[in-house]
Amino acid sequence: MVATSPPRNDLRYTWKVTASSFLGNTLEYYDFLVYGTAAAVVFPKVFFPEAGGFVATLSAFGTFAVGFLARPLGGLYFGSRGDRHGRKSTLMVTLVLMGVSTILIGLLPGYDSIGVWAPILLVVLRLAQGFAVGGEWGGSMIIVLESAPPHRRGFFSAWPNTGGFSAQILITGVFAYVFTLPDEQLLSWGWRIPFLLSAVVLVVTFWMRRSLHETPVFTSAVAADPQRATHGPIRRIFVDDWRNLLLIVGLRFAEALPYFLLTVFALSYGASIGIEKGQLNNAILIAAVLAFVSHGAFAALSDRIGRRPVYFFGAAVVFVMAFPFFAMLHSGSTVLIVLAYVLVLNVGHNAINAIQPAFYAELFPAERRYTGAAAGREIASVFAGGLTPFVATALAGADGSRWPLVAAYVMVGAVVTMIAVYKAPESYRRDLTTTGTSVR
Template identity: 55%
Template sequence: MSISLELSSKAKPLDRSNIRRVVISSWIGNTIEFYDFLLYGLASALVFGKIFFPTISPLAAMLASFATFGVGFIARPLGGIFFGHMGDTLGRKITLMITLGGMGVATFLIGCLPTWDHIGVWAPILLVILRFVQGFLVGGEWGGAMLMVVESAPANRRGVLGAIPQTGGFSGQLLATGIFALVTLLPEDQLLSWGWRIPFMLSFVLVLVGLYMRRRLEETPVFKEIQQREQQNPSVAQGKTSSPVVQVLRHQWRSILLIMVLRFAESVPFFMATVFAVSYATTQLGVEKQTMLNVVMATCVLAFPMHALFGALSDKVGRRPVYIFGALCAAAMAFPFFWLLESGSFGLMVLGYILLINIAHNSINAVQPSFFTELFGPKVRYSGASIGAQLGAIVAGGFTPFVAKGLTAINHDDWTYVAAYVAVAALVAAFAAWRAPETSRRDLTQEVD
């Protein structure tokens, strides 16, 4: 699908080549972010329980492995606060250079970790520490990358251009799943000894590409305009008595809370399907690991046109209608997804993933960059969008695999409670979207009341 960069007649002329660079670089950065983060999810489901928690029962090892997955989400809001302040005061570009480089280093070091057999209890301790660092850096990455695009885009293209970098999550998933699919072809002893390390170490190469792209970017027109206003009116800058984080928490806490609730319809289905369901299908339903990885990869490929479609639609009809549609679809597909998964048929499992992920999730995910950033004024936008999204990531996404595994454990390995959990989460988010303001026509240079 071709994307037009034509501006509305009332918009100021913008540098199209710069917009394209911003979109592409944000897409690459988002790809790397999700490659690093989702790779850990796959390893948690298939490997980490055996090599970092070998002395406890298989169920306890799986729960412990998923819990370390959740630790990264606990660190996200802290990163959102720290890097949100940096991005709102020092600039978007320098902040994104730091988050991307640091995240790549943390992921590389995970691939270098000795296992339980080598250093005992220190192995899972170091794993948790690096996972925390990884999550802290991710907390400042997403908000800034999305801001770069939305603040640089023409007003009538913010939805579709903001949706394109969101496909980086699926590019990262495609890379992580594809590389992990290759290493799982190794004999199990080689996979557990050195094969699982390869995908983590390859992150270093991807980060170098991302840093090269980002260093060529300019600051966003919105941030430049705010800086010019403060230079022309020094009393405005001198009148600042609190940091952007304090300001947004004091005056726009409702928007932060709104984002947290909205994320339930996106994060719960996604992490249930891409982390928990992979583990459940391979351990409880007897589906081959390679088959499940192929199912996830097929879903990732379809995510690209779907994001462009829903992003463009949100520019026409608004953010709220698209978000409500996606949330209701996620609720409706919670139970059918597991019925199709139980079939064991590759085609039917792909169909389940298409309905839950490519239609329900993708419609929501495509709208989030523009919707979330438009909720805040320019002086606190990085902080507000980052804090809201990352707090939502904790309650809605980080512990979804852990919660889902626990729900099956108390229900004799049955998935019914898990499906109900997904449906309720999506319905709550649909209600929040219905109550939310429509933001698609807002002027991003103006403060929000």
């Protein structure tokens, strides 16, 4: 039984949906990124103490990447469920699975207590995180997109996608305290605090989502085709929409590479060249706060001039800033480091990230929109996101001297995205109830 939908263009309800999706995406990114921060700083010693420093770091980043391997499966499973049975009920499941997995990581004994079972259980819980995230992002964006006024879809759907930055603010604040603890306390119980605190966001978001309705687009689709639950959206996206899936893979590189490079890899790389963790945490915090302004501005602009030009601009900035970022990082100057983060994240990355939800979802028709957008993004996450810290660490080398290879890696990813933008159709004026668009 599908819940009734609210009146179309009800701005009060649209903001309510946006707020609940923002909190859900904050929890998603908080859980995922708190793992990345711990993998860069703590996990090598807690879960891989028998490995050497460089090998232990690679091992910890390997478990970070594992979570991304489960994301496409989660995107396919939860996307199919959301397209057949509803956005709201699916989002309730992904929320609980994500939150519980993170809390359990915070309770997990280390290698010194249970030996090899510690990293094994860590990988299992990381896979559960990834599986949940695969369905959370797509659903939280689409429920906003399909509830917003048509001419402001980009603007409203951009706010949940700032969840990564609100999560980064929370993580930076929590770790600012955790990093002040003596190493013995940090490695025994201090690192657990950020994982256990996710329970607060979980409870608040669960309470808000309980009162949501299904979207007008979804309820209209159900009314038009009551037997839609028997359809197979997974098969159809690979048969009918495979070009759009490939497009999304290409579109993600210029967004995911710099994000995980600056928020995960840079924490361990910075330490190898003598930069204090506090400097990088402060730069990330400033960029995270500014992200709310840049997301709103870029998303509103995309509602006026289209998704493609804004997206291409962001990819071009990422390309241009690849080498200058490392030069500014190596300067050791706090001002230059902050400026580097602002240019790459707030100007380059945010121009892309702000309009991803609308751009991706608008490529697919209503009956397989959740499946297509979620699966496409999460398949891309394996190549463009999860492997970034691991690949960047391997390219830079044990002493970080091969950093130009990392910069070149980012530039190649930006070029791939610019080509994908060129091939993509413009979608910002599309009627969400009609057949999906395709590659030009």
